[in-house]
Amino acid sequence: MVKAKATRESAQASPEQKRYADLLFYGAWAGIFLMIVTYVIYLTGLLDPHIPLNEIPHLWRLSVGEFLHEANAPHGWGWALLLGKGDYLNFLGIVLLAFMTIVGFLTLIPAYVRKKDWPFVVIVVLEVLVLALAASGILGAGGH
Amino acid sequence: MIQRFFQRMQMGIGLAAACVVASPAWALAEVTGAATVDATKPWWFWPLILFFFCFILGIIAVLAGVGGGVLYVPLVSGFFPFHLDFVRGAGLLVALAGALAAGPGLLRRNLANLRLALPVALIASTCAIAGAFLGLALPTNVVQICLGATIIFIAVLLATSKNVERPEVKVQDAIGQALGMSGSYFEESTGEVVEWKTHRTLPGLILFIVIGVMAGMFGLGAGWANVPVLNLLMGAPLKVAVGTSKFLLSITDTSAAWVYLNKGCVIPLMAIPSIVGLMLGSFVGVRVLAVAKPKAIRYIVIGVLLFAGLKALLKGLGIG
Numbered sequence: 001m002v003k004a005k006a007t008r009e010s011a012q013a014s015p016e017q018k019r020y021a022d023l024l025f026y027g028a029w030a031g032i033f034l035m036i037v038t039y040v041i042y043l044t045g046l047l048d049p050h051i052p053l054n055e056i057p058h059l060w061r062l063s064v065g066e067f068l069h070e071a072n073a074p075h076g077w078g079w080a081l082l083l084g085k086g087d088y089l090n091f092l093g094i095v096l097l098a099f100m101t102i103v104g105f106l107t108l109i110p111a112y113v114r115k116k117d118w119p120f121v122v123i124v125v126l127e128v129l130v131l132a133l134a135a136s137g138i139l140g141a142g143g144h
Numbered sequence: 145m146i147q148r149f150f151q152r153m154q155m156g157i158g159l160a161a162a163c164v165v166a167s168p169a170w171a172l173a174e175v176t177g178a179a180t181v182d183a184t185k186p187w188w189f190w191p192l193i194l195f196f197f198c199f200i201l202g203i204i205a206v207l208a209g210v211g212g213g214v215l216y217v218p219l220v221s222g223f224f225p226f227h228l229d230f231v232r233g234a235g236l237l238v239a240l241a242g243a244l245a246a247g248p249g250l251l252r253r254n255l256a257n258l259r260l261a262l263p264v265a266l267i268a269s270t271c272a273i274a275g276a277f278l279g280l281a282l283p284t285n286v287v288q289i290c291l292g293a294t295i296i297f298i299a300v301l302l303a304t305s306k307n308v309e310r311p312e313v314k315v316q317d318a319i320g321q322a323l324g325m326s327g328s329y330f331e332e333s334t335g336e337v338v339e340w341k342t343h344r345t346l347p348g349l350i351l352f353i354v355i356g357v358m359a360g361m362f363g364l365g366a367g368w369a370n371v372p373v374l375n376l377l378m379g380a381p382l383k384v385a386v387g388t389s390k391f392l393l394s395i396t397d398t399s400a401a402w403v404y405l406n407k408g409c410v411i412p413l414m415a416i417p418s419i420v421g422l423m424l425g426s427f428v429g430v431r432v433l434a435v436a437k438p439k440a441i442r443y444i445v446i447g448v449l450l451f452a453g454l455k456a457l458l459k460g461l462g463i464g
Contacts, residue, residue, distance in 0.1 A: 032420070035416050
């Protein structure tokens with residue numbers, strides 16, 4: 001019994017891995033909760049949408065370029081200026097989910113620096129840069 | 145009593161699986177007239193259908209051992225009136241949400257391992273960005289043809305690949321050793337600690353270039369490709385390969401999802417019911433998994449994938 005417990009402990013995840021797991025847990029559920037709440041606000045019309053609901057079925061069969069033009073919809077971070085609109089309010093939950101990995105990776109950097117695990121410090125820093133670049137919209141921002 | 149409840153539930157799931165198999169026919173009938181009829185349907189019609197469709201898809205995906213994205217993109221793009229751009233955007237968010245929800249449990253139990261995932265994730269997520277741009281730059285019919293061919297390939301892969309529970313890795317290669325790609329986990333069914341290490345790390349890392357491009361290009365979660373590479377090629381135990389693959393999706397899909405988000409490929413009205421429906425379905429699927437007979441459902445899923453792949457292929461060729 002004691003032996004089984006000891007072996008089980010030896011196979012435990014590293015502290016930085018557990019911290020990352022906790023962060024993902026709270027972040028993911030907060031994101032999903034936020035998505036449900038903002039979707040209810042959107043559908044009940046508590047906030048006016050930027051694109052009227054009954055126009056969307058005419059628009060979602062278009063390619064994204066045509067959609068943006070027809071709906072006068074934003075691209076890049078333009079949605080952030082429309083957070084007061086019911087439809088773009090939904091982006092809060094979506095963006096929170098998309099940010100969780102970046103935040104998680106940032107917490108890994110000090111842990112690997114403390115361990116002097118330099119290959120992993122480089123990998124994590126590069127990954128943060130890659131994800132930040134994708135999130136920034138710098139790469140190919142603009143219409144389709 | 146509980147057993148009887150689960151038996152009934154299992155029957156229900158079988159019925160649900162049949163519904164999804166049957167639903168392409170139903171949706172096909174809908175879509176045949178969609179160009180003219182769709183405009184007359186109220187705005188809530190397709191999101192509501194999509195929510196229930198994704199709920200069933202979530203159950204079946206868990207039972208069949210595949211990610212939601214791989215079923216979502218071909219089926220929804222083939223049989224719903226949404227443009228492929230928005231389906232891929234939503235597909236990535238579906239896969240991302242599922243991976244983020246499953247990730248914590250897998251990481252805590254050491255079934256997803258950061259030392260295995262991080263180097264692979266850097267390659268896959270960088271290439272997923274390239275794949276996303278490629279997918280958005282190519283004509284829709286070309287992407288649809290490639291998607292169809294890929295889905296048919298995945299169906300064949302699912303039908304033929306035989307994963308190994310604990311591959312034998314005699315000597316770890318230099319790259320794997322330098323990156324510390326090894327670990328251990330507690331196997332609850334046998335009460336033993338399973339130690340593992342990787343080999344053939346370089347070819348594995350190279351294959352993740354292709355996997356990343358495909359994930360970004362088609363908006364698919366790439367679990368179907370991650371698991372065989374981690375397990376059969378690199379020698380990670382099956383449980384670690386499956387767990388790490390699921391966690392890996394949270395990183396790969398994040399980079400591609402940002403590209404689709406910035407390009408304007410996310411319509412909340414259809415994306416949110418997809419995500420929530422699939423996640424709720426996954427929770428039910430996990431509970432049913434213990435009592436279900438997933439083998440039959442797996443064959444049904446392979447059949448559905450073949451059908452959806454063929455439909456995407458024909459649609460791309462302008463025949464379907």
